[in-house]
Amino acid sequence: MSKLEEAFISVIVDRSAMAKIFQMADASNLVTELRRNFDAGVTRGYEWRVTQLKKLLVICDKHEPEIVSALHDDLGKPELESSVYEVALLRNSIKLALKQLKDWMAPHKAKTSLTTFPASAKIVSEPLGVVLVISAWNFPFMLSIDPVIGAISAGNVVVLKPSELAPASSSLLAKLLKQYLDPSAVRVVEGAVTETTLLLEQKWDKIFYTGNSRIGRIIMTAAAKHLTPVSLELGGKSPVVIDSDTNLKITVRRIISGKWGCNNGQACISPDYILTTKEYAPKVIDALKKELEAFYGNNPMGSKDTSRIVNLNHFDRLSKMLEEKEVSNKIVYGGQKNRENLKISPTVLLDVPLDSLIMSEEIFGPLLPIVTLNNLEECFGVINSRPKPLAAYLFTKNHKLKKKFTKTVSAGGIVVNDTAVHFTLPTLPFGGVGESGIGSYHGKFSFDAFSHKKSVLFKSFLGDSAIRYPPYSRRKLGLLKTLVNSNLVDTFKVLLGLS
Structure with missing residues (x-):
């Protein structure tokens, strides 16, 4: 038996042992605890988000040799690919989020119409809540942390499930995120099919999965039970x-x-x-x-x-x-x-x-x-x-x-x-599109993937019109139709009895 086969069997044995520890109650308690922390507002503030992003940057800066080593253990990756395509790209992603987070979080004004006059409106980005990120083995650091950057930037609490097919990377991710990030809001669950299945049984506010279409269908089926939105980063024949x-x-x-x-x-x-x-x-x-x-x-x-x-x-x-x-x-x-x-x-x-x-x-x-x-x-x-x-x-x-x-x-x-x-x-x-995926991320798109765009309308008590209330009449109907169409000329015509 080769050393690689022995190592592979060892990983299976280790994961089997973990499966006996991580039970349904553990998965349920984990989500309950994180939801309680989210409801307490732990993650909503700008300062908390920035602090966590800066700590992710520290991980990239201080632990690059360990990351490169883990990637070599798992995949035999050349140092250049590991340093550039995983660590450097993550570093850029974090720096972009730090630079633009205030703008991303800021409410955006929206136009109003004659129908709601006088009023003002805005679009507010709010965190979805408790989110699950299931990552892939081929770029285990990039595909794990990049979605987490988006989840944290948007103000969510997050559980990361790294791939068991890259055990050295999974172990290092669990160690580093536990060491640097806020454990009340960011957790890592290692393991294989058993652990993933138990996590998918829980109610999440978003599931983000990177992998193949076969597992993507399983993710969607589990998410449908709770009407949980999903982002599926899949593949296909390019x-x-x-x-x-x-x-x-x-x-x-x-x-x-x-x-x-x-x-x-x-x-x-x-x-x-x-x-x-x-x-x-x-x-x-x-x-x-x-x-x-x-x-x-x-x-x-x-x-x-x-x-x-x-x-x-x-x-x-x-x-x-x-x-x-x-x-x-x-x-x-x-x-x-x-x-x-x-x-x-x-x-x-x-x-x-x-x-x-x-x-x-x-x-x-x-x-x-x-x-x-x-x-x-x-x-x-x-x-x-x-x-x-x-x-x-x-x-x-x-x-x-x-x-x-x-x-x-x-x-x-x-x-x-x-x-x-x-x-x-x-x-x-x-x-992707169609069978190659649902949803998108990177940069501002990562923030949006883990945010709900909440519409907010502020209406004045002034200008209350009787035309919206019963008893209805042909004149009221004509006025409301012109107002809904935001047509000032037709509105004046109706008021003057010309239409």
Whole structure:
């Protein structure tokens, strides 16, 4: 038995022991206690929110080496990916919240009309209450803390359930959040299916989940019992369309960065398959081979610049995709596997069957099929015939094609001439559409995801009109219709008997 298998079994045993401790009563008591603290107003003030955000910043600043180490233990992540794509992005997210929180919290004036005159109105952002964040294993710090930033900024109390598939990261998250954040308002519950199930039995004011669509459906079913709103950050098969007029070297480098440079393809926005013409495909393949060798060497299995597959289950799932009949002979680059080390080399395939597993399921790994077309216009039919993806990518210099792609393709987000970088922009909402997700977050959108926009109208006792009260008449009807339509001219006509 390998060391990885022993470690995996050890994690299962540890989680089983925890399941015996964390019972339904514990989950219920946890939510009851947090709701009591929320009702007491612990989290509503600006100062409390700022204090917690600053402590999250301290975690990023003081504990980056521990975070990098945990990510390496769980996923074999290169230090650059951990420091930049997890810690640095979190640091930016926290700083943005600290800078703009007062503006986010401030009530916004709303226009009134003749119907309510004299009056004033505003929109007030209020916290939803007690929220649950269930995060994913592939970016365990970013995908855990980033939603928590939004929940805290909005003034909620929050329970974080990290993924058990990244045990070192889960343990460190529990330790650091307990050490730095207010325990009366922020808690971490570790564990696996049992713990998650017990938490989902409780009544929450919002559930935020990052993961796959299968679990997303389970989350929605549990939330429906209490009519709890959900944000589901899921995934899907994100296509990459390559036009023949593109800068091919830069194109493939950016595809490699978004695919193998993002946790070895284990990212929800990683390119999932390439669409290009039959004529141009050989050039794309040659360019991919050349740049992959430049990045990862002649022996990519030994490269320290790619993450490993998270566990044996996912390794076997990916292997099954590769070994499927009529797929295994489509490999044009890579295909090497080492089950003991959980390593699969960067692998490119050409013209796999569209009904194969690798084209039917989200890959979430280092495999990249290329599907060839007679002409690039066919890409729209292929993409739109499938569930809406979390991201869609296009490489071209053609302005008409850019315009048609952004207008015709429905996806959570679209990037032209790059991959995955939209995730880093807090000014853009990040989220899916259809089967790739519900709701969005990042920056102000995170604050909004955990807030209720409460409408408030202040009405004066002056100007009370008899036309709204019985007995009703044709004249009252005419006046009310013109007032509701905010039409001053027609209102005067009715008053003067001209209409």
